Amino acid sequence: MCGIVGFVDKTMLNKKPVINDMMEMIKHRGPNSSGEYVNDEVALGFRRLSIIDLKGGSQPILNEDKTKAIIFNGEIYNFQPIREELIAAGHTFTTHSDTEVLLHGYEEYGIEGLLKKIRGMFAFLIWDDTKKELVGARDFFGIKPMYYYHQDGMFMIGSEIKSFLKNPKFKKELNPEALRPYLTFQYSALDETFFKNVFRVPEGHYFTLKDDKLTIKKYWDVDFKANHLSLEDTINAIDKSISESVDAHRISDVEVGSLLSSGVDSSYITSVLRPEHTFSIGFDDKKYHEGIAAKELADHLGLENKSDVVTAQEAFKNFPLIQYHLDEPDSNPSCVPLYFLTKLASKDVTVILSGEGADELFAGYANYGWHSHSKAIRVFAQGLKKLPRGARVSIAHGLKRSPNFHGRLHLYEATAPAEEFFIGEARIFHEADAVKILQPAFKRSETVEQIVTKSYKKVRHYDDEVKKMQYLDIHQFMPKDILLKADKLSMANSMELRVPFLDKEVAKVAEGIPTKYLLNSKDSKYALRMAANRHLPDAWARREKLGFPVPVSAWLHDEDIYKEVRDLFAADFAAKFFDQAAILKLVDDYYNNVGPDDNRRKIWTVYTFLVWYKVYFIDNEKPEFIPDKNKQTATVQA
Structure with a gap:
């Protein structure tokens, strides 16, 4: 695991x-x-976190005749058999690293042939000095980040945007179109980032740059096509693929641990991996301490579990540092515990396995159609899904117009076309509400509908609404929020975070699973839970999804924190972006218990943007970590 950066400038x-x-x-x-x-044309730079071939894996690595150079961030889990193929084909290796396999694989198979062979998470750059061409690729799901800036004959590319700030030809500007959709999605939702003219190389794509012409091409995508396997065969296939993926992801020359929450995803990974070290995090508000349940499972599995508590003071004092590491504002509250969790783990291990990706591949989100605890409503909704599409849509439109009743949302989302209600696994401000609080210069942007339609157009032939929602999240929420924070906040603490669910062989299994085995009257992520149950007690295999529970509401009702948030909302620079009276009323009303509880996420999203903007455009420096001097050492009792 590493950081890469480069630029082409003649x-x-x-x-x-x-x-x-x-x-x-x-x-x-x-x-x-x-x-x-x-x-004379290119500069490639590499920062190394040593994981594999500790003595010989330094980069950049050059080929035999020194005409090609590579820098690489990530891990290739099947590099060893490919290495043997390449040696048999006549290639000479100077290291035992997966990086060199990519370089010789590119020579032997070409970029598309190489990408078809490899299994892993990656962002890599290869300079071909013979062709005077830069080639790069980002992994299938976007686990590893890759940003680029291409202006006036200068091309910059790297793992993190902040590295661009040190190039004298980079013009740092805020992208005014990014703010409006961010207020709805909670993350940077456009292809162009919050920094003007900085874009992401999309997940599952590679690029070539030659004679200042940039070409980006897709090489892989998820393709949901239901198979005809029985439920038992489906469960067998899931468990086999997960077990094999965890085995592949344990490859390392340093110790591998795992993150452990109270949910099924990380618990499943941990129960298969059986590492020496597991790690959990909680808050000083006891309602939000996942470490208690995690320690119970670790004790059951006979594993060590280390847990820590994040205090409100720690969270707020270090929130600017967290936003600095993310490069762009992300108001997902789970950013806070994830940063402190990887900080805790970094004291003992360098590599950790985590459970990201399971919800998108195996239909774990409530918004896919799990809004009722009534079994009768769930069974009835399952029946409605079997009706012809026209009948389902007609029922959905009737439900949308009808007065509210228990189960109405569940039934509506079981019958409505995904395009009509689902924009991804987050909706903070409704679009009209976001426009109301923005200053005129920041109201112009792509609409939410335009953003999600890009994905929906690619699956318009799907007759399964859940699969459409999964596809959208795989290309929006997962790479631009879930995986971004997983990478940036683990690397902030010099940790390599691996995600065994997001393996292309696991994806092959997930693509074929009929929705009835994933989301039904019995549970969400049903078949995955049944597979996990072979390794976990019932209580963990069937545990309701919590994510990283974070006490945002309690924080915003703390007087000191409320004043800190309010002072930022009242700052002169905030008036550049927002109707200041409106956002001050939002935070005041919430502190005084006026208005709906979901306003806490709206406040948090505005606050996050202002903190991020202050770090990158006012303070212009990296915040220091500030410990809570009054914090007591945390212990968790099972």
């Missing part, structure tokens, strides 16, 4: 000090060593 004469400054900005991604490749 006019810059002294590239080495610039690439070194850019690398220094992402030192946290690779504190063990660094390296660079520089010539």
Whole structure:
């Protein structure tokens, strides 16, 4: 696991000090060593966190005749058999690293042939000095980040946007169109980031840059096509794929641990991996302490569990640092516990396995159609799903117009076309409400409908609404929020976080599972839970999804924190973006228990943006970590 950065510029004469400054900005991604490749046209920089081939895996790595150079962030889990193929084909290796396999694989198979063969998480760059061409790729799901900036003959690319700030030709500007959709989605939802002219290489895509012409091409996508396996065969296939994926993801020359929450996803991974170390996190509000349940499971499995408590003071004092590491504002409250959880784990291990991706591949979100605890309503909804599409849509439209009753939302979402109600696994401000609080200069952007339609158009032939929702989340919420925070906040603490659910072989299994085995009257993620039940007690296999529960409401009702938030809302610069009277009323009313409880997420989303903006456009420096001096050492009793 590493950080990579590079730029192509034929006019810059002294590239080495610039690439070194850019690398220094992402030192946290690779504190063990660094390296660079520089010539008249290109500069490639690399920061290393040593995981595999500890003595010989330094980068950049060059091929035999020194005409190609590679830098790589990630892990290739099947690199060893590919290495043997390449040796048999006549390639000479100087290391035992997966990085060199990518380089020789590119020579042997070409970029598309290589991408068909490999299994893993990756973002890599290869400079071909013979062709004067830069080639790069991002993994299937977007586990590893890759950003680029292409202006006036300068092309920059890297793991984190902050590294671009050290290139004198980078023009730092706020993208005004990013704010409006962010208020709805809670994350940076556009292809262009919050930094003007900085874009992401999309998940499952590779690019080539030659003669200043950039070409980006898709090489992989998820494709849901239901098979005809029985439920038992489906459960067998899931468990086999997960077990094999965990085995692949345990490959390392350093110790591997796991993150453990109270949910089924991380519990399943942990029960298969059986690591020496597991880690959990909670808050000083006891309603939000996952460590208690996690320790019970660790004791049941005979594993060590380390747990810590995050205090409100720790969370707020270090929230600017968290937003700094994310590069863009992300108001998902789980960013806070994830940062502190990886900080805790970094004291004992360098690699951790986690449960991201299971909800998207195996239909675990309530918004896919799990809004009622009434079994009768769930059974009735399951029956409605079997009706012809026209009948389902007609029923949905009737339910939408009808007065509210218990189960109405569940029945509506079981029958309505996904495009009519689902924008992804988050909706903070309704679009009209977001527009009301924004200043005119920030009201112009793609609409929410335009953003999600890009994904829905690709699956318009699907007759299964749940599969449409899964596809949208796989291309919006997962890479732009879930995986982004998993990568950035683990790397902030120099940790490699691996996600065994997001393996292309696991995806092959998930693609074929009929929705009736995933979301039905019995449970969400039903078949996955049944597979997990082979390794876990019933209580854990069937535990209701919580995510990372975070006490945002309690924080906003704390007088000191309320004043801190209010002061930021009242700051002069906040008036540039928002109707200040409106956002001050929002926070005042909530503190005084006026208005709906869901306003806490709206306040948190506005607050997050203002904190992020202050870090990157006012303070212009990395915040320091601030410990809570009054914190007591946490212990968790099973």
